Amino acid sequence: MKLGTFMMPLHPPSRPPWETLAEDREAILLADRLGFCEAYVGEHTTDLAENVTSCLMFLASLAHDTKQIVLGSGTLNLPQWPGRWQCSTTC
Numbered sequence: 001m002k003l004g005t006f007m008m009p010l011h012p013p014s015r016p017p018w019e020t021l022a023e024d025r026e027a028i029l030l031a032d033r034l035g036f037c038e039a040y041v042g043e044h045t046t047d048l049a050e051n052v053t054s055c056l057m058f059l060a061s062l063a064h065d066t067k068q069i070v071l072g073s074g075t076l077n078l079p080q081w082p083g084r085w086q087c088s089t090t091c
Helices: 017-033 055-063 083-090
Strands: 004-007 038-041 070-073
Touching (some): 017 038, 017 055, 055 070
Parallel strands (some): 038 070
């Protein structure tokens, strides 16, 4: 059986964003070390509890440090970004 994970990075709004982003990053690095085959991350632009505002930028920060896990965007907030931007970053 292959394992994957989808992260909805939900944290108490009172916690510092740098701390929760580091925690979310470490969770994916741990999944990679444990042999997970896929990791998907969602994004929210207006929710203080979910502070990953661009899942693509967050995943890009992990690409160099992962060994085998496939990284993917769980969601893209289509109304937030111009169509050309989405095509150029995801294709």
